[in-house]
Each structure stands twice: as structure tokens, then as C-alpha cells.
Amino acid sequence: EKSIYQLTTFCLSALEILEASPKYELKFLSNFNSKESIYEYLNDKGCLAGVPGSGNYAMAIAIFLTYKQKITKSQKYTNLIQYWFDLHDKAQNPKTGFWGKKIRERHYWGFQNALHQFLIYHYHNKPIGYPIKIANRIISMQDHNGFFSMYPGGGGCWDFDAAHILISLDINDDNVNTRIM
16 A cells, blocks of 8 residues: 555656646545544554654645645645644644654654655645754754764665755754754
8 A cells, every 4th residue: 555655646746747637536535535534544554653654654645635635626625634734733743843752753763754744744835843853853863974864874765854854944043953064
């Protein structure tokens, strides 16, 4: 499901850029027609608890809801997208700005997972809560060579995700640690 949903979201994004649409109806999207189904899905996948890898699921469902809102112009999907944000805002950890409270969600896995939700916030022009906490947390994980990976020598995904989040936050504040190289 994860790889299929991820590929589907990438294809939907590409089709939007090309000003095209899917040839066939995406019938599985009817699984996401209510607040209950959205909550159940996000909860089942651990999205609101910050389970590593769950950010992809949270991103996918938000992209599906956005797609449905665009093609139907229905207030129902506008409301469901807002519900997605309400759930995420409520579950966001105020100490880190990520989702989850376990040690693994407070550090590397936390920001890498959260990137997926942050992309949705950015797309919908919604403010991301706790931006200074997020920036300081990520910068504190930078190693002496400037990498953000759990492993020496960096890691493409971790380094990209950290840089992308820090740039997207667009913070100009003296409360942010400026350790970045």
C-alpha cells in the first residue's frame, strides 16, 4: 500500500503540473470520505504518533484529499483537508515540532518523518507550529562535517530532509542556533 500510494501521489502531482488528469477514476479514494475514515487511517498508520515511515501515509492521504477537492470543488473535501490539519496540529509535539514523543521520534527519524507533513502545510500555505523548536532540534543534530545523518559521512535523505525543512521554515530569528556551516 505504501509504495502504491506514494507512486500514485507522485503521478497525481505530475499530472497536475502537466494540467492533465488520470484516465480512470481512482475508486479507492472513496475510502477517505469522512472524518472517521481519515482519523482511523492516520491513527492506524501511526501518523499522529510519529511512527517512523508514517509521514508518507499522512502525506498521501492529504494529497488524495487535495486532489478530490480540486476535481469536485466540494466543501466536503475542503473540510476534510482542514480536519487533517486540525489532527496534525493537535498531535504535534510542542517540545520538538515533530510528531511523536518517543526518543526515536525526537531526533533523526522525527524530522525525516515530519518532512512529509511539512510539505502539505507548505502546499496549503498553513503555518507550521513550533518553527524555532524544529530548526534548533535539527541544527543540534548536525555533525562536525555539516551532515544531518545518523551515520558518519551523511545520508542523502537525512541531509536533504534537514536542509529542505530549514530552508522552508524561512526563519530569521536570533533564537535559532546558527551552527550550520
